[in-house]
């Protein structure tokens with residue numbers, strides 16, 4: 001099970017996620033209590049070992065701004081939330097991309113349909129800690145490298161994995177003690193639970 005821990009803001013957050021076995025760590029450049037600036041991101045990313053993917057998270061920001069921030073910060077992948085058209089993905093081609101979307105009857109759930117390497121299915125309010133109705137995956141479900149996000153916690157991640165059978169999971173709110181502040185014990189428990197029975 002591929003595990004991404006998102007919204008990291010301190011050296012201790014990064015060290016904890018990496019030591020816990022996270023496969024990817026996320027840095028939020030969108031307006032959010034978890035937003036970090038470029039110099040801080042550069043410093044944190046320098047501490048991430050090469051086997052762990054670094055992901056920059058963006059929400060409805062223009063492609064030029066996304067490219068500039070991602071390049072300066074040095075992230076390995078760009079995660080795009082919002083109503084981005086295929087043209088924006090084409091503009092950012094050359095970077096590794098993750099398409100973050102909600103699941104509606106109209107959603108194209110084919111991984112790569114927009115040129116992305118990974119797909120993320122999230123709740124309508126990204127980063128809110130709200131879960132969504134996973135039974136919607138019975139009529140339409142992706143195949144390949146797709147991540148489940150939205151209200152996951154150490155306590156519900158196993159059940160969510162069994163219900164949705166994702167390739168990977170992504171968490172932010174569920175491993176925080178208060179909004180924007182990571183709880184290192186919860187990060188360790190989340191990663192262990194998500195990867196349980198697979199090590």
Ligand SMILES: O=C(O)c1ccccc1N[C@@H]1O[C@H](COP(=O)(O)O)[C@@H](O)[C@H]1O
Nearest residue numbers: 006032126127128129150151171172173
């Ligand atoms: O975390 C944020 O503040 C955020 C802001 C803008 C776009 C995406 C954001 N986070 C993403 O939301 C999910 C985690 O959701 P949850 O908090 O666990 O419910 C994850 O993909 C983050 O990258």
